[in-house]
Amino acid sequence: MKLVIAIVQDQDASALIDDLTDHEYGVTKLASTGGFLKSGNTTLLIGVEDNEIEEVLRLIESNCKTRDITTSLLTVTMPGDAYIPYPLEVKVGGATIFILDVEKHIKL
Ligand code: 2BA
Numbered sequence: 001m002k003l004v005i006a007i008v009q010d011q012d013a014s015a016l017i018d019d020l021t022d023h024e025y026g027v028t029k030l031a032s033t034g035g036f037l038k039s040g041n042t043t044l045l046i047g048v049e050d051n052e053i054e055e056v057l058r059l060i061e062s063n064c065k066t067r068d069i070t071t072s073l074l075t076v077t078m079p080g081d082a083y084i085p086y087p088l089e090v091k092v093g094g095a096t097i098f099i100l101d102v103e104k105h106i107k108l
Contacts, residue, residue, distance in 0.1 A: 002048055004053070019062075031043075036090075064094035
């Protein structure tokens with residue numbers, strides 16, 4: 001068994017969860033925050049059998065889009081110690097995925 005940890009954008013989470021649930025995968029949604037942009041994203045925990053990984057990856061790929069996000073995280077220092085926000089464009093997503101081996105799965 002594997003645990004899929006998928007970090008996705010909030011905008012994609014709902015449709016992805018519906019799609020996973022329709023295909024009878026169990027999923028847990030966690031509210032998370034990206035370290036770089038310091039903005040909200042969604043982390044999904046999905047426990048699956050080894051032979052289901054490919055289908056789960058396909059569902060994630062079909063629901064998660066790559067988006068260009070413009071942020072003003074970068075600042076330029078000006079004379080007199082003034083900081084001017086400088087727009088920075090980053091591509092976010094579709095999804096950041098980790099797949100872990102599960103030693104044991106217990107339901108009590
Ligand atoms: P954030 O950390 O907020 O990163 C958002 C986007 O900013 C990233 O998109 C990437 O395009 C850019 N970015 C991140 N760190 C950067 C840096 N040091 N310099 C320049 N640009 C940078 P994604 O790669 O699609 O990542 C989306 C979210 O997935 C991340 O949000 C973070 O929450 C998570 N993530 C990505 N890689 C991870 C990792 N190795 N471990 C844990 N979480 C990760």
